[in-house]
Amino acid sequence: MSLKKKFLKSKPRCKVTFSLSKDQAKDAGKVSVVGEFNNWETASTPLRRQKDGSFSTTVDLETGREYQFRYLIDGEIWISDPEADRFAFSPFGDCDNAVVET
Numbered sequence: 001m002s003l004k005k006k007f008l009k010s011k012p013r014c015k016v017t018f019s020l021s022k023d024q025a026k027d028a029g030k031v032s033v034v035g036e037f038n039n040w041e042t043a044s045t046p047l048r049r050q051k052d053g054s055f056s057t058t059v060d061l062e063t064g065r066e067y068q069f070r071y072l073i074d075g076e077i078w079i080s081d082p083e084a085d086r087f088a089f090s091p092f093g094d095c096d097n098a099v100v101e102t
Helices: none
Strands: 002-007 013-020 031-035 046-049 055-062 066-073 077-079 086-090 095-101
Touching: 013 046, 013 066, 031 055
Parallel strands: none
Antiparallel strands: 002 013, 013 055, 031 046, 031 066, 046 055, 066 077, 066 095, 086 095
């Protein structure tokens, strides 16, 4: 898993690329990134499968904010990104959400 950020000079936006390696995806059929930026909608931000078996997508986020998120694999398995900027406790599922700071 990894997060890549590209800050735009022309406007207060950051393009964040969310990625999940083939090993981390564990033969997933589908993967989504779910978080505050998409109102925790499980199907609204799917990651695309790459030729090497990994998954990724890029989301345009407002700068100067932080967003909690997690990955959802095959609609059943929730995982956090270990390379997140930090983590925040979630009362749902008694786990830590990953946080990306823009």
